[in-house]
Amino acid sequence: MPKGGRQLRLGVFFNPTGHHVASWKHSGAQIDAGINLQHYVDITQTAERGKMDMVFFQDSVAVRRANIEALSRSAQYIANFEPITLLSALAMVTKNIGLTATASTSYNEPFHVARKFASLDHISGGRAGWNLVTSVQDAEAQNFGRETHFSHAERYERAREFAEVVKGLWDSWDDDAFLRDVKSGLYFDKEKLHTLDHKGKHFSVKGPLNVPRPIQGHPVIVQAGASEAGIELAAETAEAVFCSPNSIEVAQAYYADLKGRTEKFGRTPDDVKVLPGLSPVVASTMSEAEEKFDEMQSMIDPIVAKEILATVLGYVDLSGYDLDDPVPELGETNASKSTVAELTTMAKEENLTIRELAMRVAGARGKLVMTGTPSHIADFMEDWLSNDATDGFNILPSVLPASLNDFVDLVIPELQRRDLFRTEYQGSTLRDNLGLKRPVSRYNS
Ligand SMILES: Cc1cc2nc3c(=O)[nH]c(=O)nc-3n(C[C@H](O)[C@H](O)[C@H](O)COP(=O)(O)O)c2cc1C
Structure with missing residues (x-):
């Protein structure tokens, strides 16, 4: 058991055929993974069998721009399912695992995002997570009536207001607003309905949301911003953060920095879980x-x-x-x-x-790749957890399904043997899994 008796939080980042650039050609990959629903059902159920906290789908609203000779030899960030639609399907074949997808604050309206994730939260019984990104490429801008992407400062300013509006819309209805009382004839209690009436620099949103308050109060907000503005927004709003440190020293500095900034936003360091990416290549011997x-x-x-x-x-x-x-x-x-x-x-x-x-x-490709036996990988993870470098990891399987099978069958049992990871889910929501509080509505606090 590590210092403080803490256990790891483990997410898994699904790139269709895997995170290795050549994964689509590998015999352990599902070659048409991007549009193969059964593939996603299988790998999500594998992650759930391993008691992992959540699956995560990245997204961008464009085909990646690159030299066509290189692009036509790649499978990543090209053509896949839209992730919220996919997660709705996966919600039906899983029970406990969290379901997190990306939605851009630059190329959506807050009402759309609030509505979709609130729906996913109800459909999944409280397992939705929103990865808030500001988008990175001009290729995305050009699908939404712009020539170039918003400047870095502008997109983060917009993102901050966007998140405020989304959270406000999620509080549109009190948890017990819907009476559905045939005797009195009242479907809902009008005192428990709140109109946001937001008028800001970037958005004007009347509300209320046409979905009841999410099961988790608010779906879990995830983020991965790495810049000063990104870290600041994460300290203010994120509840889980993905990052890509390439050494324990870099991870420790990031962990202390992010958690240290939470207090000024009235939050505690424990309100945000830090999950660095790790791509383990596992086998029973090192060679x-x-x-x-x-x-x-x-x-x-x-x-x-x-x-x-x-x-x-x-x-x-x-x-x-x-x-x-x-x-x-x-x-x-x-x-x-x-x-x-x-x-x-x-x-x-x-x-x-x-x-x-x-x-x-x-x-x-910017990932922390670790090659070794289950015990090497577990040592590495234990070291980071015990030395304030992390709260867990976002696992990036190199090849899917093969590398996820290896992780779940070989590494997770070793982590469980060391009491570093759960053997059963503690609750049914993503918040329960991650050890996050359920937010109180802004109208009831
Ligand atoms: C694990 C991980 C997942 C990410 N997923 C997405 C994504 O799905 N879509 C996206 O546009 N950006 C994604 N990003 C990029 C970040 O949102 C962010 O733009 C990047 O880390 C740079 O930080 P900055 O925008 O604060 O400079 C991801 C980053 C990481 C580390």
Whole structure:
């Protein structure tokens, strides 16, 4: 049992065929996963068998923009089910697991988002989670009457007001507003209906919402913003946060920073759970696990790898370079300066070609990939939990369903043996799973 007797919270992030860029070609993947409902039923039920807290679906409202030669060799962020529709179907074949999907505050109206997640919460018996994102690409803007995306500052300002409106709409009806009393003839109590009447800089929303108050009061709000504005919004509104630290030191700093900011918003550090991404490659021996990873790496198409490298380096133009050229000196870019510095130093020190660096970057793609036995993976997770680096993990299976099966069948029993993870669900809602309070309505507090 770790310090303080805490247990891990475990989400699972479903990219259709898996998080590894070459996963769609792997024998352990469901090749048409993006539009295969039975695939999602199977993997969601597997995650529930493992007693995981929630499944998570990312989303964007555009086909990813990239060099078409690379894009046509990729399966990720291209064409899939719309996630809230998908989660409604998954709600019918599961009982306990949380169902979280992304919806953008830049390309939705708050009424739509409040309504859909309130409905999903009722359909699922209190298991809905909303991943609040501000979107990142111009490709999304261009599907909604704009040439370019909102500026970073503007989209976060909009997101903050958006979240306020959504939460206000969820409180439209008191929990006990609906009497449905045939004797008195009253369907609802008019005193328990509240009209939001919001008029702000970005939104004007009268309300009330035409869905009763969600079972969880409010569906769980998830976020993954990494910038100053993103962390600030998470401290104010998020209840679970995804992040991508690549070392325990970075994770500890983020954990302390985010939790430390909650007080000024009248919240406690425990009101927000931090879930770093982790992509485990598991086998019963270390060499077998390494072989598994090497096999996936060998399947990466160099054209795809080169494109990913160019993106990570800040959308630089590598088209004039051969794959076997040395990594060139690059000028200032818009990318994360620390990432560019880290990669260019590595390339210089190890004398890497574009092909070699691209393969390394494409295999991990901003994820913390960990190769090892169940006991190695459990040691790693225990270390982070016990040293204030995390509240749990968002598991990113490399190949689906194969890597999720490995995690649930090999790693979860090891975590349970160490008392680091539940053996039964504590309750029936996502809030119960995550250990989050049910929000009191703004009209009753
Ligand atoms: C695990 C994880 C999942 C994410 N899912 C989405 C998503 O579904 N859609 C999206 O537009 N952005 C997604 N993002 C991006 C974040 O919302 C955010 O834009 C990014 O982390 C950069 O932070 P910033 O916007 O504060 O600069 C995700 C990020 C992470 C780490």
